[in-house]
Amino acid sequence: xxxxxxxxxxxxxxxxxxxxxxxxxxxxxxxxxxxxxxxxxxxxxxxxxxxxxxxxxxxxxxxxxxxxxxxxxxxxxxxxxxxxxxxxxxxxxxxxxxxxxxxxxxxxxxxxxxxxxxxxxxxxxxxxxxxxxxxxxxxxxxxxxxxxxxxxxxxxxxxxxxxxxxxxxxxxxxxxxxxxxxxxxxxxxxxxxxxxxxxxxxxxxxxxxxxxxxxxxxxxxxxxxxxxxxxxxxxxxxxxxxxxxxxxxxxxxxxxxxxxxxxxxxxxxxxxxxxxxxxxxxxxxxxxxxxxxxxxxxxxxxxxxxxxxxxxxxxxxxxxxxxxxxxxxxxxxxxxxxxxxxxxxxxxxxxxxxxxxxxxxxxxxxxxxxxxxxxxxxxx
Numbered sequence: 097x098x099x100x101x102x103x104x105x106x107x108x109x110x111x112x113x114x115x116x117x118x119x120x121x122x123x124x125x126x127x128x129x130x131x132x133x134x135x136x137x138x139x140x141x142x143x144x145x146x147x148x149x150x151x152x153x154x155x156x157x158x159x160x161x162x163x164x165x166x167x168x169x170x171x172x173x174x175x176x177x178x179x180x181x182x183x184x185x186x187x188x189x190x191x192x193x194x195x196x197x198x199x200x201x202x203x204x205x206x207x208x209x210x211x212x213x214x215x216x217x218x219x220x221x222x223x224x225x226x227x228x229x230x231x232x233x234x235x236x237x238x239x240x241x242x243x244x245x246x247x248x249x250x251x252x253x254x255x256x257x258x259x260x261x262x263x264x265x266x267x268x269x270x271x272x273x274x275x276x277x278x279x280x281x282x283x284x285x286x287x288x289x290x291x292x293x294x295x296x297x298x299x300x301x302x303x304x305x306x307x308x309x310x311x312x313x314x315x316x317x318x319x320x321x322x323x324x325x326x327x328x329x330x331x332x333x334x335x336x337x338x339x340x341x342x343x344x345x346x347x348x349x350x351x352x353x354x355x356x357x358x359x360x361x362x363x364x365x366x367x368x369x370x371x372x373x374x375x376x377x378x379x380x381x382x383x384x385x386x387x388x389x390x391x392x393x394x395x396x397x398x399x400x401x402x403x404x405x406x407x408x409x410x411x412x413x414x415x416x417x418x419x420x421x422x423x424x425x426x427x428x429x430x431x432x433x434x435x436x437x438x439x440x441x442x443x444x445x446x447x448x449x450x451x452x453x454x455x456x457x458x459x460x461x462x463x464x465x466x467x468x469x470x471x472x473x474x475x476x
Contacts, residue, residue: 100140103137104133104137107133107134107233107238110127110130111237112126113125114126114241114244115241115244118181119180119181119182120171127241130238130241131157131161134238135153135154137226138150138153144225145221145224145225146225148221148225149221150222150225153222156218157218160206160209160215163202164201164205167200167202167205168180170201171185171253182252195256198257199250199257199261202250206242207242207268208242209238210239210302211239211242211298212298212302213271213299216276216295219239223288223331224288227335228331228334231331232328232332232335235290235323235328236327237324239294240324243301243305244320246258247313247317247469251305251469251472258473259473263306265302265306266302266303266393267396268302269300269303270299270399270400272298273299273403274296275295275296276293276298277293277403279292279295280293283410284345284346284347285344285345286334286344286414287338287344289410290331290334293327293370293411294327297319297323297327297370298323300316300382300386300400301316301320301385303316303389303396304385304388307388307389309388312384313388313466314384314388314459314463315380315383315384315386315387317465318380318381318384318455318462319378319385321377321451321458322377322378322380322381322448323378323381325444326369326378326444327370329362329369329441330363330366332441333362333441336359336433336437337349337352340356340359340431346417347417349419350417351419352418352430355432358432358438359432360419363415364415365445365448367412367414367415370407371404371407372404372408374452375452376448377447377451377452377455378448
């Protein structure tokens with residue numbers, strides 16, 4: 097297990113480096129570094145089809161990274177500043193006849209990582225085959241690298257191009273919202289259901305960014321945090337359930353609340369947070385996104401509201417089928433959550449409740465940053 101934990105730590109280094117880098121070369125190095133440990137984590141410790149999932153993840157994200165590198169080099173040579181420093185490029189502004197091409201390279205590189213429809217197909221396979229820790233980090237942090245890159249790079253260095261293409265991004269975001277929910281509705285694998293719900297939830301984030309209002313972008317950034325907490329918790333719980341039942345097939349589960357009531361209660365709590373129950377953090381982010389996006393994209397916002405009801409349906413149906421009713425006769429007497437497992441969930445539960453009831457501790461930092469980004473966009 098030494099190699100496993102070493103790879104997890106290397107994965108964390110890559111993700112943290114991506115979020116703190118202010119130089120394009122460092123940003124690209126850390127962005128690429130993430131691929132290597134995740135490839136081995138899935139390929140060695142993953143499920144039955146781990147080799148296929150690991151290779152698909154690697155090729156998809158590598159293709160996006162190569163396109164991003166092309167954009168970085170084109171930006172360097174055409175900006176006239178002869179620097180890879182992001183702050184200097186933001187302050188100087190960028191206008192060039194190749195701006196559409198450079199925007200496209202960055203967009204494709206980041207959209208794969210989010211992932212947005214139709215670049216999402218690597219995600220369900222990677223989630224399902226990855227071990228539990230890999231799925232938690234993948235959903236909780238790695239996906240946010242894509243949405244963070246939109247805010248950090250495209251919206252600040254190429255604000256004019258982002259405004260120009262925002263309506264098209266909103267279309268893809270709306271499709272992601274609806275498609276992810278309908279795909280989750282048809283899943284029999286509990287882990288794949290959560291994976292497709294991530295596609296839908298990240299669609300709300302992208303819709304908030306594309307709406308270009310103070311409220312919607314605040315909601316989008318807040319929802320990045322909320323999605324990491326809630327979906328990370330769901331994947332952790334699915335892993336605990338699989339350790340006991342050795343199956344993720346919802347049809348083969350049932351009555352788990354009788355056998356493992358504490359674990360069942362924790363999963364129901366996370367599912368309610370994911371569907372946007374008021375009082376929990378998932379509601380606040382999605383509400384701000386939809387409130388802020390209504391003025392810009394009424395139809396997409398209405399679709400988003402209707403899809404929330406669909407999300408409630410597939411999550412509550414999964415809860416009903418897996419945790420209520422009579423347990424299958426083949427099931428043994430399972431042990432409920434132990435102290436270590438319970439303690440791993442306490443920080444997530446606390447943050448989901450606190451940010452659901454009182455999101456100001458996050459918004460007081462998000463709001464000034466969003467104001468600065470919007471000022472750059474309006475001044476472009």
